[in-house]
Amino acid sequence: MKCTTCFHQCEIPEGGRGFCRARICENGKIRPENYGCLTSLALDPIEKKPLYDFHPGSLILSAGSYGCNLRCPFCQNYEISQENLHGRSLYVSPEQLVEEAKKYVPAGNIGIAFTYNEPMIGWEYIRDTAKLAKENGLQVVVVTNGTASQEALEEILPYVDAFNIDLKGFTDPVYQSYAGSLEQVKAFIERAARDAH
Template sequence: MKEAILYQIQDNQKVNCNICFQRCTIAEGKRGICGVRENHQGKLYALNYGQTVAAHIDPIEKKPLYHFLPGTKIYSLAAVGCNFRCAWCQNWQIAQSPKSHKKIEGTMMTPEEHVRMALAYDCPSIAYTYSEPTIFVEYALETMKLAKAKGLKNVWVTNGFMSKETLDEIIPCLDAANVDFKGPDDTVYEEYCGGQTEPVMENLKRLYEAGVHLEITTLVVPGVNDQEVQLEKIAQFISTELGQEVPWHVSRFFPVWKMTKTPVTPVETLKMAERIGNQAGLRYIHVGNI
């Protein structure tokens, strides 16, 4: 447990958490939407600080990042928690678990230990991934600073719903990001994820403008974001607001968590997305999970 960054103390011992666009107001003894940030006697604490729930060596293409240090290994770590509640969450066991019970899972590891592990396994980069790194930003940021000092690159795999203040903190140490862009309008975000589209789009633009290597993933879910007009809007946004050189990963959905009755994405739908991306002028379209 560690005192959080980016929060404000309000009246009656309430606090405002400012790490993401949920901007939760949290009463004494309560937690935010993520389930891991708690108000204790008028101070906000990150309960998941140092609690490593996953630490693995992955091929960097698994993030997925196809155009950043290709062919290398990446040291990947996570702590529990997420500021979304996506019904198709692929890692719901670690991302969503703090919302259903008070216990914070994980094994204590220091930022120094993670950096030593990455170096020991000859990984040129570290990924903050599997859950949502915004929700363990204190832990991630300390690790990122140490990693950068040792010549390692830092990668976030994120939903892109972090606050502007959080971006200010991480951009100086951030080398690459894969952002999960779920849909072009609030319908998908509000109904299935508990968020909004505009903050994600603005953060994508800011990351691109800051020179962070950016790749975008869209998990195409039948009945949610698989309509031609939706995919066209995503492709056009990438092409016109970011750049035609930004890779777009179009990923196949498989039934999971709260969407076990939703069918697998047809290959034809993924081919349609690929065609739409080509028509929008995107240079790098990668179809995944097939």
């Protein structure tokens, strides 16, 4: 089966997993094995996302899973982004994560950030959690390498208040050395920016 979540367009055999190590083929369907499987959860300053003009001075509950579709040699989160941590992560449902975020509102939390690994390889979890977060008056932030497909981006766009899209370089060779795609990132930024206000 073909995964269309990002530019790699992996052909995954039954029982196999894609390049990102987080999406698998099971019973003839591609699914995010890392759905709700958190490896990291922290109440971070918004400036650590880093976002400087979005609710400055606030905190945001930041959640990460495992897996990534790039291979950057300078990754600071490689322990969680480059390993299959299924079975060593904690399952947190969208409802539980939203309840956790609400608990910290009195302490200055404004919402939920999807970050640490590449969150868009599990866009279904972002979509389900972010929808619920918006219903509960929370802000939603996505920190991404911007290499997901336009289809995946459209699924989450209505629920996202701010993105940090990491443009890592300006040439194709730079992106090729990270197993990435400059064109995909440019298209992602262009589409996300069109909805910015």
